[in-house]
Amino acid sequence: MAEVYVVPRAGRAPRWPSTAPRGLSRALLAKEGAFVPLDAYWISRLQTGDVLKAAPPKALVEGRAAFAAARTEAASRYQFRDTRDLDAAARIEAARTASAAYADARVNDKGTAAEARAKAIDAGASVAEAEAHATLIVSQACVGRAVEADALAIAAEQALDGASPEGRKELAPRVAEVRRTAVLLKGAATKAAKIAAKAAEDAAAEAAAQDEEADAEEANAEAAGQDDEEG
Numbered sequence: 358m359a360e361v362y363v364v365p366r367a368g369r370a371p372r373w374p375s376t377a378p379r380g381l382s383r384a385l386l387a388k389e390g391a392f393v394p395l396d397a398y399w400i401s402r403l404q405t406g407d408v409l410k411a412a413p414p415k416a417l418v419e420g421r422a423a424f425a426a427a428r429t430e431a432a433s434r435y436q437f438r439d440t441r442d443l444d445a446a447a448r449i450e451a452a453r454t455a456s457a458a459y460a461d462a463r464v465n466d467k468g469t470a471a472e473a474r475a476k477a478i479d480a481g482a483s484v485a486e487a488e489a490h491a492t493l494i495v496s497q498a499c500v501g502r503a504v505e506a507d508a509l510a511i512a513a514e515q516a517l518d519g520a521s522p523e524g525r526k527e528l529a530p531r532v533a534e535v536r537r538t539a540v541l542l543k544g545a546a547t548k549a550a551k552i553a554a555k556a557a558e559d560a561a562a563e564a565a566a567q568d569e570e571a572d573a574e575e576a577n578a579e580a581a582g583q584d585d586e587e588g
Contacts (some may be wrong), residue, residue, distance in 0.1 A: 358390045359394070359395045360393060360394055360395060361392070361393060361395050361399070361403075361410055362390055362391070362392050362393075362410065362411055362412065362413040363391065363399065363402070363403070363408040363409060363411065363471060364386075364389070364390035364408065364409055364411045365385075365388060365389070365390070365407070365408055365409075365410050365467075366387050366406055366408060367551070369406070370385055370499045371385070371386045371402050371407040372384060372385055372386065373385075373386060373393075374398045376398075379474050381511070386408065388431065389414070390411055390413070392413065393494075395409075397450055399567055401408045406427070411576055424545045430437075434512055436525070438540070439501055441520060441524070442520045442521050442522065442523070442527075442528075443526055444516070444519070445516040445517060445519050445520035445528060446527075446528055448512065448513065448519075449516050449517065449528055449531050449532055451511045452509040452512050452513040452516070452535050453509070453513070453534060453535050454536075455505075455509055456506050456509045456539065457538065458501075458536040459502040459505055459506050459509075459538070459542060460538050460541065460542060461507075462498075462502060463499075463502075463542075463545060466495050466498065466499070466549075469491075469493065469494060469495060470491040470494065470495050471491070473487075473490055473491040473494045473495075474487045474488060474490070474491040475487075477490040477491065481529030483560070483563060485556070485559050485560040485562075485563040486560045486563075487563075488556045488560070489553070489556040489557045489559070489560040491556075491559075492549070492552050492553040492556040493549070493556075493557070495549055495552075495553070496546070496549040496550050496552070496553035499542070499545050499546040499549040499550075500546045500549075500550065501508045501544050502545075502546070503539070503542040503543045503545070503546035504529070506538055506539040506543075507542075507543065509539065510532075510535045510536040510539040510546055511540070512537040513531070513532045513536070514532055516532075516537070517529065517532045550556045562567035
């Protein structure tokens with residue numbers, strides 16, 4: 358059946374129909390939208406204006422393409438007789454590929470930090486402030502990757518649950534690989550968050566010291582002025 362990407366109209370709260378897959382039945386349509394079948398239910402939602410057609414996010418389009426490619430690859434690699442095993446293999450392979458890409462993206466963190474640090478200094482920030490800014494950006498990127506990797510691991514584990522006993526035995530190592538990557542990225546995110554927190558503390562301490570120094574200089578200047586008046 359043909360599909361269309363839709364998003365909720367502002368102020369509306371459309372739901373998935375009761376016939377939707379498990380987990381979506383009667384659930385609210387996410388504000389980000391989703392691909393839905395162009396059946397009588399969703400045609401009605403379009404006609405009433407509950408949902409609007411929209412361009413799907415690039416990442417989602419690429420993800421669907423990756424799933425289709427993974428399904429084809431799984432069909433050639435595994436001799437599954439059960440369609441559910443083939444679908445599980447495709448979903449797990451797509452998750453594994455995306456998870457590996459998030460892990461590989463860590464190589465860009467140093468460059469991202471250096472660029473953010475330089476921009477902050479150019480904008481007038483102190484070295485400590487620039488460091489806090491740079492480490493925060495890297496930390497946010499690490500957290501984002503960790504969250505996405507965990508979602509991929511969950512998706513892979515759910516896909517494995519849908520496979521036959523024979524399929525689960527064959528695919529379990531790949532699911533474990535996706536989960537290991539998620540754990541690795543979670544650890545990296547935790548470490549990055551600690552570094553960012555320490556840099557923020559250092560920047561705050563430096564700013565407080567500078568304020569105290571400025572206050573002391575101002576007090577000394579006022580005292581010197583009073584001495585001049587008395588003299």
